[in-house]
Amino acid sequence: MQDEMESLQKNQTYEIIELPRGKKALKNKWVFKLKKDDSGKVVKYKARLVVKGFQQKKGIDFDEIFSPVVKMTSIRVILGLVASMNLELEQMDVKTAFLHGDLEEEIYMEQPEGFEVSGDNLVCKLKKSLYGLKQAPRQWYKKFDSCMVSRGYKKTAADECVYIQKFSDGNFVALLLYVDDILIVGKDATKINQLKNELSKSFYMKDLGPAQQILGMQITRDRENWRLWLSQxxxxxxxxxxxxxxxxxxxxxxxxxxxxxxxxxxxxxxxxxxxxxxxxxxxxxxxxxxxxxxxxxxxxxxxxxxxxxxxxxxxxxxxxxxxxxxxxKGTIKLCLCYGGIDPILEGYTDADMAGDLDSRKSTSGFIYTFAGGAVSWQSRLQKCVALSTTEAEYIAAAEAGKEMLWLKRYLQEFGIKQKEYKVHCDSQSALDLSKNSMYHSRTKHIDIRYHWIREVMDRQLLRLVKIHTKENPADMLTKVVTREKLELCRNIAGMFLDTAGGGELMDSSRPSRSSSFHC
Incomplete structure (x- = not known):
């Protein structure tokens, strides 16, 4: 508790004043937590002073509260780049992140228990955000965003929590932000250390060195063989x-x-x-x-x-x-493996006709691999009832196409391009329908929004390619599959049981190196 109070005073989070007439002070409480390592040993006793934000009134104590965080897909794509280009991967943590945000509203809080200053009707006037306030995450993000922009970094259009700066020598440094967890990626360790030093001047940072885990995911690297494993x-x-x-x-x-x-x-x-x-x-x-x-x-x-x-x-x-x-329990060591081949983006889509027994809606599924491992996937019921397998597969292909364009734009912001972007589909009728309206009498009822895939293909932004059902890894996202088919799907998705035995299996099950990639 003493450490927390010192952090609040050092950061000038509040000042003690007399409560103005007509104002109300929010209550607060102390929250205690034991921080443990992987073996269960207590490594830190942590105390947080938390405002009871549920007492806040909209329009008085807060307005907008939305705050973005980096997408999981963005993290996995970056890890694929790290493995395939052998980049540096560093991690930092922001101590008391929410205390850095500047408040725009006038908010008062009762004095923290155990640290009261004697006097009549004295309260804390908050100068900076505090844990528990509804706008605390948003104010922290705005503070960090202004700091990064002032240092020449730009937000990617695909993800507002991924910052990148390109240099004249062709190198780049990228930063990924998930609340107070930070990943920094780049080829030049000197430029990464320079960014670390600049951030440490603006915020109270903890340098964790080479990234070993992020958001409960363990990161294991084999830099000699240019490979990286991600597990939980x-x-x-x-x-x-x-x-x-x-x-x-x-x-x-x-x-x-x-x-x-x-x-x-x-x-x-x-x-x-x-x-x-x-x-x-x-x-x-x-x-x-x-x-x-x-x-x-x-x-x-x-x-x-x-x-x-x-x-x-x-x-x-x-x-x-x-x-x-x-x-x-039986596949606890299963992990995603990246690297070993060129960073090529490929997609697979599938649908299960009328799979839901209640609504009879079909299930759409897609999975995208990059640098040999899965980076994006989805299994979701379609929004309407499909009247044929062709329609179900066509709708699934349209949903997969949207994800492909997002991934394509995201990678191109890092200078990663390839000659063509393929999405594999196992329905020939859906492929034909995406190219023309030859089945108009049987498909004229399909929502016009799904015909968007035709325009995308006409502009050659992506290609739908035929794949045999037996080789489509998206099958495991739409239906129950056999053990043999599941193992095939996992191999194509770059999923292996351990880092020691994954190498041989990876080389035999993944596509060979391709010359269609360039950076």
Whole structure:
């Protein structure tokens, strides 16, 4: 608590004044946390003074509160670049980040417990943002953004939390910001150290050296072979232990065919609802979703299925959740691998016709690989009911095309270009429909927004290419697949069980080096 108060005073966060007439002071509280390392040993006792921001009134105490963070896809693309170009990868942490933001509103707070200054009606007038304030994240981002712009860095158009500066010698330095976690990437270590020093002058920073983990993801590098691995083994271990699944029997696929999940399995009687109320359904689903978003595209379809029943889950839905946890138990060392080949961007798309048993909507899925590993993926129900397989595949291709254009623009801001951008689709009829309206009588009802893919192809911004269903890794994002097909999909997505054995498997399952890349 003393350390926290010293940080507040050093940063001139507030001043003690008498509360003006007609003003109200927000309450606060102390929040304590034990910081532990991977082995569970306590390494730090942490105290935070937090404002009770729920007492704030919109239009009086705050206005806009949105604050961007770097996209997970942006992080993975950068890690692919780091591996394939053997770049430096450094990490920094901002201590008490929210305390740096300048407040635009007039806000008063009661004095912190244990550190009161005696006097009549004395309160703290906040000069800078504090943890708990609704606008604190936004004010911190604005402060950091102005600092980076003043140093010659520009935000990328694709992601507002990725800053880049290009130099006359062809090198660049990029910075990725996720609240108070910072990744810095570049070829020249001297320029990176220069940026570190400049940031340390403006903010209270902690230099963590070469990046080893970010947002619960472990980063392992083999610089001699130009490879990088991204995993969540420690996170998954904690999740399994939290829900008493660390001794469960592993299974080989994320979801089995015997799970026919639908609303008809939801409890209807008071007894059934009461019985399921003791099951912590939403908590493990949320934990699974974070693993899926970060490093595990192989569970995307399964997590999407169980997340549809969060409001009223049944026993069968809970069994499906435990099945996914058992799958993670058996594949806990699975990680994404980048490098070893040229940084080529390729996409794969697929759809499962009428896969949802309740709405009969189809499931769209796409996955993009870059530098040998998956960087972007999605498994989602389509917004309308498709009347044919062609329509379902066509809609999925349009959604995948949007992601391709975003990734293309993002990479080009780093000077990464290639001759053509391919999206692989296993439906010949959808490919034909994307080129012309030859099936007009059977497809005239399709929403005009999905015909956007035709214009994109006419302008040669991307190409839809035929791929055999047996070789399409997007299959695992739309339906339950066999163990053999799942292993093939994971290999194409650059997913391997360990860094030691991944090399041979990677070289045999990935495309060979291509001359279509240039930087």
């Amino acid at each position: 083994e420690k996170y998954i271990e904690r999740v399994l232990a939290r829900f008493n699944m660390n001794n469960a029997k592993p299974v080989s696929i994320p979801l089995a065919n015997h799970f026919k999940l639908s609303k008809s399995l939801c409890p209807s009687s008071k007894e059934e609802i009461g019985e399921m109320s003791s099951v912590p359904y939403s908590s493990p689903v949320g934990s699974l979703m974070y693993a899926m978003v970060c490093t595990r595209p192989d569970i995307a379809h399964a997590v999407g299925m169980v997340s549809r029943f969060l409001s009223n889950p049944g026993k069968e839905h809970w069994e499906a959740v435990k099945w996914i946890l058992r799958y993670l």
